[in-house]
Amino acid sequence: MRRLRTLVALTAFALQVTGCGIRASEVVEVGDPATVDVAAGSREGTLLYFVSSSSPGTLLPVVRQIDMPREAASSGTGDSGTGDLKGSSGKALVLLFEGPSRTERDAGMSTELPRSHVGLSMAASRSGVLVRLEGPVTGLSGLAQQQLICTAVHSGVPDPGAAVTLSGTDGSVGPAHCTV
Secondary structure: OHHHHHHHHHHHHHHHHHHHHOOOOOOOOOOOOOOOOOOOOOEEEEEEEEEEOOOOOOEEEEEEEEEOOHHHHHHOOOEOOOOOOEHHHHHHHHHHHHOOOHHHHHOOEEOOOOOOOOOEEEEEEOOEEEEEEOOOOOOOOHHHHHHHHHHHHOOOOOOOOOOEEEEEOOEEEEEEOOOO
């Protein structure tokens, strides 16, 4: 009986030492993640940046589905009714000022921006992005300014690393980059 116990113990030890025959290998590259092409529809997603209640002073991106006219979904332009804003870029800034949806508020999102609707325009150039507000910008908190900057550069601007200048009735802020 003692031989049997010794044999079982040695077998278990041998299996642990050998790793059951699985050999170590290098990382195997297999290419990019899978992508799926879908037909252009009437809904598009845009990123909005809101303040997280779980990490005060931290911005989190939220994907918001927006309705776009079929022509705008395929051509990238559309009338948002606010100055030079086009398509999802303009819609994103308008939605940002409207604040988080009920679901987003329930998830702990808030905003540092005033809920009042101000006139907006946005233009992108090689030197960066200019967001014009028909209201004050220098009095906005740093977090509110970052909400605008990050939402602007992640809403259809060709270079998401572009510098953003906020211009308002009381002066301008920037150029600054999204810190998220």
